[in-house]
Amino acid sequence: xxxxxxxxxxxxxxxxxxxxxxxxxxxxxxxxxxxxxxxxxxxxxxxxxxxxxxxxxxxxxxxxxxxxxxxxxxxxxxxxxxxxxxxxxxxxxxxxxxxxxxxxxxxxxxxxxxxxx
Amino acid sequence: xxxxxxxxxxxxxxxxxxxxxxxxxxxxxxxxxxxxxxxxxxxxxxxxxxxxxxxxxxxxxxxxxxxxxxxxxxxxxxxxxxxxxxxxxxxxxxxxxxxxxxxxxxxxxxxxxx
Numbered sequence: 001x002x003x004x005x006x007x008x009x010x011x012x013x014x015x016x017x018x019x020x021x022x023x024x025x026x027x028x029x030x031x032x033x034x035x036x037x038x039x040x041x042x043x044x045x046x047x048x049x050x051x052x053x054x055x056x057x058x059x060x061x062x063x064x065x066x067x068x069x070x071x072x073x074x075x076x077x078x079x080x081x082x083x084x085x086x087x088x089x090x091x092x093x094x095x096x097x098x099x100x101x102x103x104x105x106x107x108x109x110x111x112x113x114x115x116x117x
Numbered sequence: 118x119x120x121x122x123x124x125x126x127x128x129x130x131x132x133x134x135x136x137x138x139x140x141x142x143x144x145x146x147x148x149x150x151x152x153x154x155x156x157x158x159x160x161x162x163x164x165x166x167x168x169x170x171x172x173x174x175x176x177x178x179x180x181x182x183x184x185x186x187x188x189x190x191x192x193x194x195x196x197x198x199x200x201x202x203x204x205x206x207x208x209x210x211x212x213x214x215x216x217x218x219x220x221x222x223x224x225x226x227x228x229x230x231x
Contacts (some may be wrong), residue, residue, distance in 0.1 A: 043224060043225045044222065044224050044225070045160075045207060045209075045222035045225075047219055047220075047221075050219060091159060091160070104150075104175065105160070105162070105209075105220060107159035107160045107161070109157055109158060109159045110157075
């Protein structure tokens, strides 16, 4: 079974600065997907970024980028130029595609990020 | 532009009561999921469906039943609610295929069982 660990329960950053959220996972699979989801106080789960394990290039989405280290089983999220609207709980998630596990996400415990003005 | 919707948004039950949570999606997605979110534990998969008329157990299925009679709807039932089922419930959907594995979530239902 896969496990996802987020070792930082809470993080804080000043507006306009950069912050990195950590995520590690454990799997014996070679092909899989990794995701970062954002959950603001509204509770809505919003996809931030996704990474396919077979791709060596790190995914980026505007101010959000990942550092994917497959050998180390590490998948960190970097938020540049932090904005007040980035304040939320961030979840790292793993998915193994195919077979009976298709589409089943395994989530980490979450990291609460607070952006201060 | 509804995406995934859930009803109700809030509910309070007494122990032993039953209820059904409704999830609807208008994206013609094949896959639908029910998760529960508890403090400090992230989201855990309760049941899921890979298509109309099919359901399967997830990580924490005990005490819940589901049905997928129509492709766009996925119902989660609690036959005899217990305080341990106090949680926030999320529904999600995704399409088939490696390029569209992203799950889209509903706004959640906060359930309290007294």
